[in-house]
Amino acid sequence: MRRSAAAILGVLGGMLAGAAFIRRQTAHRERADLYFEDGSMLSLTNGSPGAERLLPLARQIIGQARTG
Amino acid sequence: MLCPAMDAQRALADLTEISSQIQTAVVFDEKGKVAGSTLADSGRADQLAKTATELLAAAEEVRAGESPLTQLEVATGEGSVFVVREGKTSIAATTGSDPTVGLVFYDLKSTLRSVKAPARPSAAKKPAPRKKKPDAS
Numbered sequence: 001m002r003r004s005a006a007a008i009l010g011v012l013g014g015m016l017a018g019a020a021f022i023r024r025q026t027a028h029r030e031r032a033d034l035y036f037e038d039g040s041m042l043s044l045t046n047g048s049p050g051a052e053r054l055l056p057l058a059r060q061i062i063g064q065a066r067t068g
Numbered sequence: 069m070l071c072p073a074m075d076a077q078r079a080l081a082d083l084t085e086i087s088s089q090i091q092t093a094v095v096f097d098e099k100g101k102v103a104g105s106t107l108a109d110s111g112r113a114d115q116l117a118k119t120a121t122e123l124l125a126a127a128e129e130v131r132a133g134e135s136p137l138t139q140l141e142v143a144t145g146e147g148s149v150f151v152v153r154e155g156k157t158s159i160a161a162t163t164g165s166d167p168t169v170g171l172v173f174y175d176l177k178s179t180l181r182s183v184k185a186p187a188r189p190s191a192a193k194k195p196a197p198r199k200k201k202p203d204a205s
Contacts, residue, residue, distance in 0.1 A: 029165075032142040034127050038135035050130040057123040058142035058149040064116045065092040065107070065162040 030055055076104025076183045083179045089172055091147070093161040094120065095183055103157070103183065120151055120160035127151075139176075141169055152176040157183060 030046040032054040044051035076095040083093055084106055094105045096117035105113035127140050139152040148167050151160045159180045163172060 030144050032127070033140065033169075034130060034137055035139045036131070036135040037138050040135065042131060044130070050127075053126050054123060054130075054140075054142050055144060057119055057126060059144050059146065061116055061119050061123065061149045061160065062144060062147050062162050064112055064119060067112065 032058070079179045079182045080104050080106050082182070083175055087172065087175045089163045089167045090161045090175065091163055092116070093159060093176070093179070095157065095159050095180070096120065098156045098158070116160065120149075120158065123149070123160075124151055124153065124158065139173060141173075148172075150176055152180055154180050159183075 030051070032044040032051050034042045034044070036042070042050075044054065046055065080093050080095065084090060092106050094107070094113050094117050095103045097103065098121075100114075100118045100121040102110070102113045102117045105116070107113045107116065123140070123142070124137065128137050131137075137153065140150070142149045143165075145165070147165055148163045148169075149160065150163065150172055151158060152173065154177075157180060159176050161172065161176055
């Protein structure tokens with residue numbers, strides 16, 4: 001009985017950890033790369049002030065492209 | 069002679085044939101006017117171009133006053149958005165997750181270059197009439 005309870009808890013813990021890992025990876029992958037005429041590049045990761053404005057617009061574009 | 073919109077449409081058809089990564093693409097001018105699109109619905113193409121224009125403007129504001137922005141990629145969990153600008157014409161495209169960034173930019177730039185710039189009637193000036201030289205004889 002204890003063993004099965006421990007196994008269930010272990011599986012649930014693993015699933016939660018996996019979900020948290022995937023969520024963190026996805027959030028980390030979200031970014032905006034800007035390229036300028038002088039050859040410079042600016043990479044904004046999720047959470048930075050610039051990316052907070054650009055990411056919703058990009059999601060909106062993807063939504064508009066998929067709708068219909 | 070083909071009109072510019074037709075040229076853009078043909079260029080976009082070539083783009084989607086060449087690149088399997090690009091899901092949708094729209095060519096538009098600085099005011100958001102659509103010159104060509106892979107979307108069947110023109111209303112959706114207009115909306116996409118308008119939002120892409122807003123995205124370009126927002127990206128310009130990130131580092132305002134320095135070198136002008138030429139291209140951008142915004143990667144989200146649902147896919148990526150690419151915008152390339154050359155002069156007054158821009159192209160916006162969407163892809164799935166984890167695209168080959170360099171290849172997508174290359175294809176978009178090639179498409180943008182193949183789109184002919186719209187001819188301005190005011191720019192096409194008629195040559196001034198030749199003055200007849202009086203006969204020397």
